[in-house]
Amino acid sequence: MRQDNQLIVLTHLSQLLTFITGFGGLIVPFIIWATQKETVYKMDRQGKDIINFQLSILIYSLICIPLVFILVGILGFVIIGLLAFVLPIVNAIRASNGESPKYPLSLNFIS
Template identity: 50%
Template sequence: MEIINQNSVVREDRNVLVIAHLSQYLDYITGFGGLIVPLVLWLSLKEKVIGMDEHGKSIINFQLSLILYVIIGIPGILLFGLGIILLVLTGILSLVMPVVNAVRASNGEAPSYFGTIRFIS
């Protein structure tokens, strides 16, 4: 479906939303692509694809939250090993949540990332 809005075409493209969610796995390949690629997709397509603004903000908030959890978890290892628990939970979240939200995006539902701090609203 296309909506013409002030000389720009807004389209519904769920495949781009799914790719944005799954691009977070680039962290495991490159080490840094899981934040940069969704950020570029969000900034370039937020006004052209329906739902990209909401999904992009959720992805960026989730990635920033994961970075913060790792930064807190590493020195937390010295505090009775509690940082190890935080790092394990962060790893599980970073593996599971992008797939869950990619499926939600393909079904046309809103994203929902567990444990996300809202940096961008």
């Protein structure tokens, strides 16, 4: 296995594609993780964390849709949007320093 912090950082930052293109924040990190988990050190664990976080964001967003009618969903969407924007950046910085990422409120779909 090879150490490639730049690819791990790129994987974390690729989650931000959702804000640029409207999609891709789950697809691109999944492709990078699936193709590189056997060859890049720490990619398997961090890739799983990224996928779990993106799936959690999707689930939380789906929960907020019916809650919009009682105005709680709007606040939920704002919080989800902030978390989905800030946490990939923070964890990319952590990954560049060799630390493990931390995605709070992330459900464990892939262990």
